[in-house]
Amino acid sequence: MVHLTSEEKALINGLWSKVNVEETGGEALGRLLVVYPWTQRFFDSFGNMSSPSAIMGNPRVKAHGKKVLTSFGEAVKNMDNLKTTFAKLSELHCDKLHVDPENFRLLGNVLLIVLSSHFGKDFTPEVQAAWQKLVAGVATALAHKYH
Amino acid sequence: MSLINSERAIVKSIWDKISSQADAIGAETLERLFCSYPQTKTYFPHFDLHPGSPQLRAHGAKVLAAVGEAVQHIDRMPSALTKLSELHAYILRVDPANFKLLSHCLLVTLAARFPADFSAEVHAAWDKFMSILSSILTEKYR
Numbered sequence: 074m075v076h077l078t079s080e081e082k083a084l085i086n087g088l089w090s091k092v093n094v095e096e097t098g099g100e101a102l103g104r105l106l107v108v109y110p111w112t113q114r115f116f117d118s119f120g121n122m123s124s125p126s127a128i129m130g131n132p133r134v135k136a137h138g139k140k141v142l143t144s145f146g147e148a149v150k151n152m153d154n155l156k157t158t159f160a161k162l163s164e165l166h167c168d169k170l171h172v173d174p175e176n177f178r179l180l181g182n183v184l185l186i187v188l189s190s191h192f193g194k195d196f197t198p199e200v201q202a203a204w205q206k207l208v209a210g211v212a213t214a215l216a217h218k219y220h
Numbered sequence: 221m222s223l224i225n226s227e228r229a230i231v232k233s234i235w236d237k238i239s240s241q242a243d244a245i246g247a248e249t250l251e252r253l254f255c256s257y258p259q260t261k262t263y264f265p266h267f268d269l270h271p272g273s274p275q276l277r278a279h280g281a282k283v284l285a286a287v288g289e290a291v292q293h294i295d296r297m298p299s300a301l302t303k304l305s306e307l308h309a310y311i312l313r314v315d316p317a318n319f320k321l322l323s324h325c326l327l328v329t330l331a332a333r334f335p336a337d338f339s340a341e342v343h344a345a346w347d348k349f350m351s352i353l354s355s356i357l358t359e360k361y362r
Contacts, residue, residue: 100340107340108347125341182324190331190338198248198255198271201328205256 075210077152081203088192088200089149097191098142099135101184103128109179115172141180148211155214163218174216181208221352223345228294230345235291237337238330242288245329246280252325260318287326290353301356309360316361319354326350 077085106113107125116122119133128134144162151158166172185204189196223231238245251271254261267275286304293300308314327346331338 104340104343108344125339125344129340186324186327186331186338186343189328190335193332193335196328196332198252201252202256 075152075155075206075213077203077206077210081206082152084200084203085149085152085207088188088195088204089146091192092142092188094142094146095135095139097184097187098138098140098145100129100138101180101187102138102141103131103134104187105176105180105183106134108183112176112179115170115176142184145184145211148207148214152207152210155210156217159211159214160218163215166215167219174212174219177212177215178209181205181212184208221348221355223294223349223352227345227348230342231291231294231349234330234334234337234342234346235288238334239288241333242284243277243281245326245333246282246284247277248280248329248333249283249322249326250276250280252328253322256325257318257321260321263312263314263318283322287353290349294349297352298356298359301353305357305360308357313361316354316358319350319358323347323350323354 106116106122106128113122116134116137119131119137121127121131122134147158148155166174185201185208188204189201192200254264254269261269264279267273267279269276290297290301298305327343327350330346331343
């Protein structure tokens with residue numbers, strides 16, 4: 074269970090309000106597939122992923138990235154209640170999608186690198202630390218229903 | 221896992237871009253590490269770890285200089301890093317899990333400072349490079 078202080082929540086919300094969910098989601102998912110190519114195993118139907126530029130430009134990657142990050146927005150709205158918020162999604166990822174939870178940790182860190190590249194100096198060590206806690210909490214919540 | 225030629229070229233060219241800020245990058249990397257992963261501070265009970273502390277800056281510079289050495293000798297990293305590898309195995313004995321954390325914080329720092337250069341391809345090459353570097357430094361642990 075992740076416990077975020079009110080300062081940390083403020084830092085998270087402060088950044089999230091400025092995030093372009095569509096672009097950031099596509100970029101984060103794309104980078105996951107580029108930096109950790111074995112993650113492509115879940116996306117055989119997505120078409121051309123033969124090079125970094127093919128992946129980053131792939132419309133299905135972008136669309137799915139947007140979907141994933143939109144869902145992440147629920148985490149930001151429910152920071153005190155992540156396990157309940159992601160219970161159904163957790164079951165889905167286990168029973169239907171068969172995703173190793175390690176992938177949630179990888180994606181979380183890639184997301185933070187994308188946020189860092191977008192926000193630069195504003196992505197201070199303190200902001201990063203708050204976000205690290207949040208992505209770790211989301212990863213744990215998504216793994217919670219695994220059996 | 222080893223770097224292919226295009227990855228080596230990417231790592232070197234980015235290093236050339238960032239090396240003039242190496243000291244500051246090192247300090248920021250450590251600051252991020254200690255902030256996001258407070259448990260890593262346990263290796264530095266003897267340091268003043270406040271942002272801007274001279275010890276933090278000196279140590280950050282040292283760490284980045286070692287990264288630079290690895291870049292300079294990217295074609296023969298294991299032999300170039302023998303001394304550092306022994307230092308980490310026999311003296312420092314930093315738990316291997318921490319190398320991932322430090323590498324991540326370095327990449328976050330690079331992304332923040334050089335967003336235009338930190339493409340997906342560059343991100344991939346540097347993540348792989350740091351992973352290889354970490355393996356070499358933990359190679360003699362047992």
